[in-house]
């Protein structure tokens with residue numbers, strides 16, 4: 001199944017726009033596991049097991065695994081998600097961007113080694129740096145467009161010769177010229193709802209991956225109002241609203257998975273309420 005179909009089916013089945021980010025930090029694990037990098041899989045798998053019926057996707061952030069020499073645990077975790085929640089796509093957040101020959105290796109890493117369903121990419125090196133990933137026709141690719149951090153404005157808000165801002169140019173290019181096979185989506189921060197609305201205008205058909213609610217303070221309801229465009233099925237041009245730390249560390253105790261489920265339920269309901277009137281409303 002193609003990524004976009006898988007994502008739409010997952011949003012529909014779980015009536016959810018929520019994606020849980022898997023950013024495991026051993027320093028924040030419960031007391032018995034604190035500081036133990038060998039528990040990264042156990043921690044994340046417990047959160048997955050407790051929440052997979054509430055989400056449209058999971059988004060592991062590769063840096064948290066690589067920094068702990070835990071790539072083997074990332075592989076095992078993605079296998080675990082596929083086995084435990086086969087309809088829920090895994091978006092690997094790696095923000096890759098390099099020349100074509102190197103991009104071929106990154107694409108193999110993401111889709112063959114880790115078996116991710118989608119990947120985040122930087123569009124900064126241009127179309128030929130994206131092409132090796134486009135060769136994996138059933139995979140999704142989210143291009144950084146308007147990131148959630150304040151410094152994202154340094155370049156992304158610059159005005160080009162055409163009069164468009166850089167992030168607007170990325171959005172329009174991803175919607176049209178580069179989206180050869182319907183694989184592209186965009187990363188847009190929840191911390192900038194006005195820009196999110198503008199991106200949605202320019203890219204009406206693309207899935208948007210929206211980090212920045214929760215720990216970064218983005219407004220979940222404003223995010224939905226800016227980016228959600230439901231149709232009769234409720235899943236055309238979905239938004240994938242991602243929260244990591246606020247869910248993972250809702251409880252610092254041994255009941256962390258229960259805490260994660262509680263926050264995931266509340267966040268899913270908040271997103272659904274903001275989508276009213278839509279098939280999500282009132283169903284969470």
Ligand SMILES: O=c1ccn([C@@H]2O[C@H](COP(=O)(O)O)[C@@H](O)[C@H]2O)c(=O)[nH]1
Nearest residue numbers: 021061147148211214215216243244245
């Ligand atoms: O613009 C961006 C792009 C990616 N991220 C990633 O999302 C999560 C956010 O974590 P929280 O704990 O929910 O703040 C993290 O993995 C980032 O690398 C982003 O925040 N902004």
